[in-house]
Amino acid sequence: MALDHAILVSLTERAASGYDLARRFDASIGYFWPASHQQIYKVLARMQEAGWVESTLQEQDGRPDKKTYAITPAGEAELDRWAAQPTEREALRSDFAVKLRAFRDAEALLADTRARRAAHAERLAEYEASEARFYPDPSALEGPDLGSWLALRGGILGERQGIAWCDEILTALEGRGSR
Amino acid sequence: MALDHAILVSLTERAASGYDLARRFDASIGYFWPASHQQIYKVLARMQEAGWVESTLQEQDGRPDKKTYAITPAGEAELDRWAAQPTEREALRSDFAVKLRAFRDAEALLADTRARRAAHAERLAEYEASEARFYPDPSALEGPDLGSWLALRGGILGERQGIAWCDEILTALEGRGSR
DNA sequence: GATATGTATGAACCTCGTTGCATATGGGCC
DNA sequence: GGCCCATATGCAACGAGGTTCATACATATC
Numbered sequence: 228m229a230l231d232h233a234i235l236v237s238l239t240e241r242a243a244s245g246y247d248l249a250r251r252f253d254a255s256i257g258y259f260w261p262a263s264h265q266q267i268y269k270v271l272a273r274m275q276e277a278g279w280v281e282s283t284l285q286e287q288d289g290r291p292d293k294k295t296y297a298i299t300p301a302g303e304a305e306l307d308r309w310a311a312q313p314t315e316r317e318a319l320r321s322d323f324a325v326k327l328r329a330f331r332d333a334e335a336l337l338a339d340t341r342a343r344r345a346a347h348a349e350r351l352a353e354y355e356a357s358e359a360r361f362y363p364d365p366s367a368l369e370g371p372d373l374g375s376w377l378a379l380r381g382g383i384l385g386e387r388q389g390i391a392w393c394d395e396i397l398t399a400l401e402g403r404g405s406r
Numbered sequence: 407m408a409l410d411h412a413i414l415v416s417l418t419e420r421a422a423s424g425y426d427l428a429r430r431f432d433a434s435i436g437y438f439w440p441a442s443h444q445q446i447y448k449v450l451a452r453m454q455e456a457g458w459v460e461s462t463l464q465e466q467d468g469r470p471d472k473k474t475y476a477i478t479p480a481g482e483a484e485l486d487r488w489a490a491q492p493t494e495r496e497a498l499r500s501d502f503a504v505k506l507r508a509f510r511d512a513e514a515l516l517a518d519t520r521a522r523r524a525a526h527a528e529r530l531a532e533y534e535a536s537e538a539r540f541y542p543d544p545s546a547l548e549g550p551d552l553g554s555w556l557a558l559r560g561g562i563l564g565e566r567q568g569i570a571w572c573d574e575i576l577t578a579l580e581g582r583g584s585r
Numbered sequence: 586g587a588t589a590t591g592t593a594t595g596a597a598c599c600t601c602g603t604t605g606c607a608t609a610t611g612g613g614c615c
Numbered sequence: 616g617g618c619c620c621a622t623a624t625g626c627a628a629c630g631a632g633g634t635t636c637a638t639a640c641a642t643a644t645c
Binding site: 259380 | 492
């Protein structure tokens with residue numbers, strides 16, 4: 228019941244087709260809530276049945292027809308209801324942490340950690356570029372823009388934390404085993 | 407296929423019943439891979455069929471009978487196979503970040519953020535107490551103990567990051583809206 | 586002519602995890 | 616006596632999400 232709200236939030240910003248949403252979820256919102264197009268179509272159909280969104284068919288030439296979804300008053304009400312209740316703590320499920328605890332293959336762990344560090348650094352660079360481009364003056368932000376920036380800040384802090392963890396692991400492993 | 411390995415790792419440390427494992431998952435390993443007892447029983451049955459674990463029935467008086475599971479050589483081989491292959495990046499799914507982006511209800515958001523900060527602080531205190539008690543001299547650690555400590559370090563860094571994020575949010579929200 | 590890429594929607598199937606329920610015994614609390 | 620809690624094991628139903636596949640047309644590349 229959580230992809231529902233991510234889609235509704237996206238639709239408040241602009242009406243969109245399933246295809247459009249899938250592309251949006253490859254960036255922006257998708258950083259915090261990844262979703263495949265199949266999943267999105269499924270949820271859109273369910274939400275239409277519930278009356279939270281409505282669709283209009285648009286014919287296009289040269290391209291397949293398009294179903295554009297817009298949020299309804301009932302959908303807005305649902306968003307309000309959702310926004311008012313507290314978020315439950317999301318449980319972290321880290322395959323990597325379990326692998327650390329297992330400590331079966333120091334070489335593989337080392338290679339894995341280096342790869343993860345690189346992935347974090349890459350993602351961090353994207354986030355920081357976004358911040359510089361879209362939020363040059365954070366103190367001036369208000370409303371949804373402020374929220375988006377704060378969400379992005381969470382991403383930035385998360386990636387930095389990931390890098391710091393990897394560095395601790397690398398220091399510990401390189402300082403001991405293979406030298 | 408990931409709870410499987412978390413259970414196997416736990417069984418390499420000591421043989422255990424489903425009930426024992428469920429309690430272990432309420433602490434230690436469960437910090438990085440939460441699991442309910444129903445799920446654990448289900449996976450144990452599947453792994454026994456696959457030959458990764460074997461069980462012996464123990465009769466107890468005053469208490470229900472107990473099925474103690476131990477890892478088999480095939481299970482050990484599976485752990486090795488798993489340890490050798492790289493971990494895929496775990497996608498973060500944050501309801502809270504989506505709610506931030508939505509920015510529907512500043513009051514609720516503020517209350518939510520304060521509650522989250524408190525939860526992070528509480529968890530951090532637990533982790534730091536564990537670190538002080540079990541790993542007073544990290545530089546001396548080796549093997550699985552080193553791995554466990556590094557996993558715990560990840561938890562500590564994660565909680566600190568969570569607190570830092572909440573503080574940024576609180577500063578931004580309190581500096582603007584209700585003052 | 587064959588093959589990939591982009592636009593556009595969706596069904597079918599499978600796995601994982603959650604929720605609720607069932608069962609059995611012993612002990613402590615009100 | 617009734618109720619909850621701890622020990623101990625599980626089943627059944629459901630929901631969310633992932634994977635694979637199907638369909639349709641247009642454009643670009645080999």
